[in-house]
Amino acid sequence: MFPTYANVSERMAAPPALAISTVIFALRPSAVSGRPTLWLPLVKRIREPFEGMWALPGGPMTQAESLQDAAARNLRETTGLAPAYLEQLYAFGGLHRSPSERVVSIVYWALVQPTEAAMAQESANVKWVRADATGPLAFDHNEIVEYALWRLRNKMTYGSIAYHFLGEKFTLAAVREVYEAVLNRSVDPANFRRQLMTAPQIEATDEYLQGGKHRPPRLYRYTGVEAGGPPGFHQLS
Amino acid sequence: MFPTYANVSERMAAPPALAISTVIFALRPSAVSGRPTLWLPLVKRIREPFEGMWALPGGPMTQAESLQDAAARNLRETTGLAPAYLEQLYAFGGLHRSPSERVVSIVYWALVQPTEAAMAQESANVKWVRADATGPLAFDHNEIVEYALWRLRNKMTYGSIAYHFLGEKFTLAAVREVYEAVLNRSVDPANFRRQLMTAPQIEATDEYLQGGKHRPPRLYRYTGVEAGGPPGFHQLS
């Protein structure tokens, strides 16, 4: 029933290799409009298959850590990021994802805050691209990004992940910009404000964001905790 | 970056074993009230670890099939079921899920229709239990069932999976009973009807369910298709 392999002969000839990858989302100001848009970092493959192509950060599973830990560690090693939000996306196990060997990839998705996102510097092997225009990627990574985007939008309309894009204190306009960037449509500021204010998890601080060009907006704080989710899933940071 | 193992020495000493399990939900009339409640089938473990305990149906991954196919095949082999709905739930990869070896389990969840559910006969090695009272299970399967229940309830309030519990044609009262069983609270029949009628994916047939004790209800049909979801995810049946 369950694989308890009393002896080696019972095991299948060549078990699928296990890998971990991550789709990392961050908001960055658009080059054209200046408004924040969704971006993600890619790394360049340095060996076959798909050598020279861009791909999601990832690597093989190692023995001594949970899936979540493996994702977090690999992320730190490949991009230097320690995201505030890291959740399992999906296990991809199609037969021909990799041309050579059978690989099952457990893919996580992460949200990082703007201050952190700045830490993943561009280099010859790391570049940031707009989430809706990644260009052709290695393996089935285009499909994976597509699905991650769909999940992000889904969870945004429903839940409360928007705040993981932001720092501890934020303006209501910043939250609205997250919504607008992810859902890709404009939101009425007054109505959006009204909705947030009725949500009990938004707490007003007595601080205001100074240094802007216009009336200084009040800063707020998110006090809610993610409900439900898989066992062993804990918020980092 | 990605596991392409040019030579064996590069591979880690003992890669985690890969397994597939499934949480199968079906509605069955409660022994006490007669109203439908959520049940799921368990299989008895016939070897260590946890020999003699009840567990979710599952087995090791074999080489030549996708994860989805592996789940469907294993389900057919262990319980005889071919569910109308089969979706990936989560990949569980804690370090100590199995006492002997490191096992990563990719768990699917399924909804089966009452006619099909009757096919999975109880036997010495298969029993059906109420989803909210499974008793102690092998491995971390209690946590898995818990999480599957959470996901089912979540998706029910939002999406349109309720119909996968039912046959092609159904009464509105049957849909309501699905909601009541899964969400575990009563729903106002008139208001529920009104909501369903405004949904464009519900199509009225000109047939009525005869043989009941009271006014015969009209039969309806679900014409919607699941939107979004991971790539390579297709409805069976």
Place this chain on the structure above:
DNA sequence: TTAGTTAGAGTCAAATTGACTGAAACTAAT
């Protein structure tokens, strides 16, 4: 001082929701 822009409060009609009523259709018991 004035023009321009954002923050934030408030208005109003339309749409949705929750609680409820009542007639119609059927069965089973009298």
Place this chain on the structure above:
DNA sequence: ATTAGTTTCAGTCAATTTGACTCTAACTAA
């Protein structure tokens, strides 16, 4: 044949929520 009981299904009504919009306060830059 009549009646009681139960379910389907249409409809009412007040409360709440939503979308579109206005208006004033607060600030900066010209």
